[in-house]
Amino acid sequence: MALSERARRQAPFLGFAFDDLAMGDAVDWVERHARGATFTYVITPNVDHAVMLGEAGPEAWRAAYRAAVAASDLTINDSRILARLARLSGRTLAVTPGSDLVRELVSRAADSSGSLALVGGRAEEAEWLRRTLPDWRIAHLDPPMGVRDDPAAQEAIAHFVEEQQADLVLFAIGAPQSELVAHRLAQRGLARGVGLCIGASVEFLSGAKRRAPRWMQRLGLEWLFRLLSEPRRLWRRYLVKGPRVFELWWRERPRR
Numbered sequence: 001m002a003l004s005e006r007a008r009r010q011a012p013f014l015g016f017a018f019d020d021l022a023m024g025d026a027v028d029w030v031e032r033h034a035r036g037a038t039f040t041y042v043i044t045p046n047v048d049h050a051v052m053l054g055e056a057g058p059e060a061w062r063a064a065y066r067a068a069v070a071a072s073d074l075t076i077n078d079s080r081i082l083a084r085l086a087r088l089s090g091r092t093l094a095v096t097p098g099s100d101l102v103r104e105l106v107s108r109a110a111d112s113s114g115s116l117a118l119v120g121g122r123a124e125e126a127e128w129l130r131r132t133l134p135d136w137r138i139a140h141l142d143p144p145m146g147v148r149d150d151p152a153a154q155e156a157i158a159h160f161v162e163e164q165q166a167d168l169v170l171f172a173i174g175a176p177q178s179e180l181v182a183h184r185l186a187q188r189g190l191a192r193g194v195g196l197c198i199g200a201s202v203e204f205l206s207g208a209k210r211r212a213p214r215w216m217q218r219l220g221l222e223w224l225f226r227l228l229s230e231p232r233r234l235w236r237r238y239l240v241k242g243p244r245v246f247e248l249w250w251r252e253r254p255r256r
Helices: 003-009 023-034 047-054 060-071 080-088 098-109 123-132 151-164 177-188 201-206 214-218 222-229 231-241 244-255
Strands: 010-013 016-019 039-043 114-120 136-141 168-172 193-197
Touching (some): 010 080, 016 047, 023 098, 039 177, 047 060, 047 080, 047 244, 060 177, 080 244, 098 168, 114 123, 114 151, 114 177, 123 136, 123 201, 151 177, 168 177, 168 201, 177 193, 214 222, 222 231
Parallel strands (some): 039 193, 114 136, 114 168
Antiparallel strands (some): 010 016
16 A cells, blocks of 8 residues: 555554554455565554553563554554544544454455465364365464564464465464564565454354354443453453553543
8 A cells, every 4th residue: 555545544543553444445455455466464453452562561572563563554443442542532443343354355255266374273263264265275374372472483484474475364373473473574575465463353253262242342342252251361461451551541642
């Protein structure tokens, strides 16, 4: 996307430069760039990402994550909570959930052919993609844990993506590691297609995990559904880290 096009659509909020695209426009953007010869990548920030970006810390990955966010080719808002906080700050953010974006892309792709690389997830999710996209070449890499702090693991993922030369690359390894690897690939310039940092989207779509009912999504309570579904794994994210977004938003308000 040309710089002038991005400038017309960006809405800065909590350190992100959100591209204010509706779902159909976001899907069109991905499909258009998937055919390109260069590698571009999409990030889908939510509350967890905003806290990760806004908090200070000595960890080396934090500066790398900020650089990856700043260099992203498309930034779409994955959170109704962020949208509501933005509204209180006089800004409008479209809500374009990453899971819905992937669902629309897969639905459109079902009658076509292409190539897709899944980074992360289980073999069952890769098989679901093969069944859903029978005319697509699907490659899967399940990297080890600890990618965020393991340069060798990041290098192995980058090499895999470069080998595949896929139209679409789904990074399902969480944040900030998805963004770190996507940025590394963009800097190296050896891959092509579009990388999407989409968290657990494929798990939801394949049925490996249940997504919140629509009414909970509309009320901004998807986080509560996930917490109740996986309390031992997610309690710290949603009950300790997540609420810090309100402090970050409050600190930003006087500058406006």
